[in-house]
Amino acid sequence: MILEPLVIGDLKVRIPIIQGGMGVGVSRYRLAGTVAKEGGIGIISTAQIGYDEPEFESEPIETNLSAIKKHLRMAKEIAEGGVVGVNIMVATQQYKRYVEAAVEGGADVIISGAGLPVELPAYVKGTNTKIAPIVSSVRAANVILSLWDKKYKRTADFIVIEGPKAGGHLGFTVEQLANIEQTNYDEEIVNIIKAVSVFEEKYQVSIPVIVAGGVFTHEDIVHCMELGAKGVQIATRFVVTEECDASDAYKQAYINAKKEDIVIVMSPVGMPGRAIKNTFLERIKKEREPITKCFNCIVPxxxxxxxxxxxxxxxxxxxxxxxxxxxxxxxxxxxxxxMTTVHELMDELAAPNGMIFSQRFINRKVLEGMV
Ligand SMILES: Cc1cc2nc3c(=O)[nH]c(=O)nc-3n(C[C@H](O)[C@H](O)[C@H](O)COP(=O)(O)O)c2cc1C
Structure with missing residues (x-):
């Protein structure tokens, strides 16, 4: 299937794929910039983004704030005009300052989950940065869109629905995640899209819905589009690319992982997360690791x-x-x-074999017609 470009207000994205933000340090300038260059949206995770800067130990927050601008600048240098944004967890300490740094750094979009970004519209007011909450249920979608409607008389520029197969922190209970094989999440996606359409109607705008979590193949993308999505957010697949900002050992752990190695852990954020079983997880199950230094990362x-x-x-x-x-x-x-490259992965995801060149050609033509 030929994928339609993704349109978010005045942003036009040739391939409707957002590379999901991955903290800490997994998606920074290199991955995000390359995805943007290849025609998708590249997302830098702001979670402890300055972890490898010399001042991080003594001044973690200030270091992160300047690292956000640095990584945005470097990603945009790679992106050749492509769309680059950030993922900022709502649970981040001093969340507002992270948003302001991202806006100052020229983020095209801000995606915020791990909580509902209630105040986000106020922090981007008067700028052209597009904003999207991450939701996992109809209820969460209604709560955040109604709040923004009442308090700020505006709506979201787009919405990310994150399902139970996603990585990082998850908006589901441990019990819900235990029944993942039995869960039919498609129904929830369709209902969220319906809930969003009420606000599209009210504001006479299009609010593209993006589906995330377990989107693995071109066929998965087509399936999401058939449910009514306008794009997808993919993260796990981008880890095993040459351009991913994680170490080779991290990428190798992904390649080596078997189905039985995947576990759900409770994170200090207070939400469950999905991770690969290893000696660290075995150890912290038995004994607590006392904190010798706090980096002021997350509120809870x-x-x-x-x-x-x-x-x-x-x-x-x-x-x-x-x-x-x-x-x-x-x-x-x-x-x-x-391992693969972002270029190969984007080609594979954008079109079934043999259609890669026509896909690119048609998308370019569509975009030319839109400009
Ligand atoms: C290693 C890793 C780190 C992640 N970190 C974050 C994060 O910091 N903030 C966030 O909102 N989502 C985070 N996510 C979720 C992704 O952005 C994305 O929505 C999700 O993983 C999509 O599902 P997929 O990995 O099956 O493609 C992370 C995912 C992974 C795999």
């Missing part, structure tokens, strides 16, 4: 009680210290068996 964490420091665990993983690291992943990680 209680350093005196948390079983481990999530900043330390995620940064250890991304640099390749896997025995001391938490390796977040999506449900489909076990299906990955080789």
């Amino acid at each position: 964490c209680k350093p005196k009680e948390t079983p481990y420091c999530i900043t330390k665990a995620l940064t250890n993983a991304v640099v390749g210290d896997l025995d001391n690291g938490l390796i977040f992943c999506g449900e489909d990680v076990y299906r990955l068996n080789k």
Whole structure:
């Protein structure tokens, strides 16, 4: 199937694929910039983005704020005019300052989950940065869109629906995640799209709905479009690309993972997350790892009680210290068996074999007609 370009207000995206933000450090300038260059939307995760800067230990928040601007600038240099944005978790300490830094750094879009971004419209007011909440249920979609409607007289520029197969923190209970094979999430997607259409009608705008979580093949994308989505957000598949910002050891852990290695863990954020089983997870199940230094990352964490420091665990993983690291992943990680490049992956996802060139040609023509 020929995929229609994604249109978000005045942004036109040739291939309707958003590369999902992945913290800590998994999606930074290189991955996001390359995805944008290849015609999708590249998303930088702002979660402890400055983890490898010299001042991070002493000034984590200030360092992250300047790293956001640095990574946006570098991604845009790669992107050659493509669309680059950021993912900022609502649970981030000093969330507002992260949003302001992203806007100052020229983020085209901001996607916010791990909580509902109630105040986000106020923080981007008067700018051209597009905003999207991440929701996992009709209820959450209605709550956030009604709040924005009442309080700010505006609506979302687009919406990301994140299903139970996604990676990172998940908007589901542990019990819901245990029954993932039996869950028919399509119905929820259709109902969310219906709920969103009420606000499209009210504001006379289009609010593209993007589906995330377990989108693995071109056929999966087509399926999402048939449900009424205008695009997809994909993360796990982008980890095993040369351009992904994680270490080779991290990427190799994805390639080696088997179905039985995938587990649900409770994160200090207070939400469940999906991860690859390893010695770190075995260890923290038995004993708590006392916190020696707090990096002020997320609001709900209680350093005196948390079983481990999530900043330390995620940064250890991304640099390749896997025995001391938490390796977040999506449900489909076990299906990955080789490294690729962003270019090859985008081609594979955008069109079934043999249609790659015509897809690109047609998309270009469609865009030319739209400009
Ligand atoms: C390693 C990893 C880290 C992630 N980190 C974040 C994050 O910091 N914030 C967020 O909103 N989503 C995060 N996600 C979720 C992705 O952005 C995306 O929506 C989801 O994983 C899509 O499902 P897929 O991985 O099956 O394609 C993460 C996912 C992975 C795999």
